Amino acid sequence: MNEWEVLREWCPKLYKEGMIFECGLGWYGLLHDLSMKIEKILEKEAENSKLHEGEENEYVEMFAIQVKEKYGTLRFYMSAQTEEMEPLIHSAEVLSSQTCEFCGEPGKMHGTHWLKVRCDKCYEEKK
Template sequence: MSPELTDRLYTDYPLMFARRPILAVAGGWFDLLDTLCRSLQTETSNGAPQVVAQQVKEKFGGLRFYTGPRNDAQRGMIDMAQALSFHICEVCGDRGQHIGPGWERTRCKAHANSPE
């Protein structure tokens, strides 16, 4: 993810990204991550534990969002975002599909063969 997009998440969700983990994903998933973080913070406002991101990365073509303590609702939000990532191009954010086996990734038709 670009430094600018990473900084936006760090700035908008300072408690969630207090540890400043490296966001090892492409920029196409920014909106997905932003929506996930906003939902997690809303749940925190309703008395849930503060989620702190420990690691955010792509693995086997999908988003992985590892955290410390969270409640069942927050776990469900993370699971949903991770599942949705298999349908969103990690490069541009358009509708994509999971490509594999081998080097697995999630891409739209325009980026299916892109080395990014």
């Protein structure tokens, strides 16, 4: 089992079977933190919806539909999200612009057409 599969198992509400993470493992740490926080919110939401069962209040299923790198930074898309999730997702996306996608060390955006966040060491090696 690779790291992403482990994360998927930890967050069964957030990540459906077959979820693919289209980014480097250097972002595993920040995605792990984000996923755990969102999973907790989803658990709370599911509990709340149970309490309101029978009411006209329909529970909207929320889960991650796409997690990928685009133009150098993380993009995290949910099927639906609460206001509570918005700043968490935003912070993770901002953090990804300062985190080497390859090794997780502090990094910065490199490239002009091919944008990638790399630390100096990975940038030199991959050049």
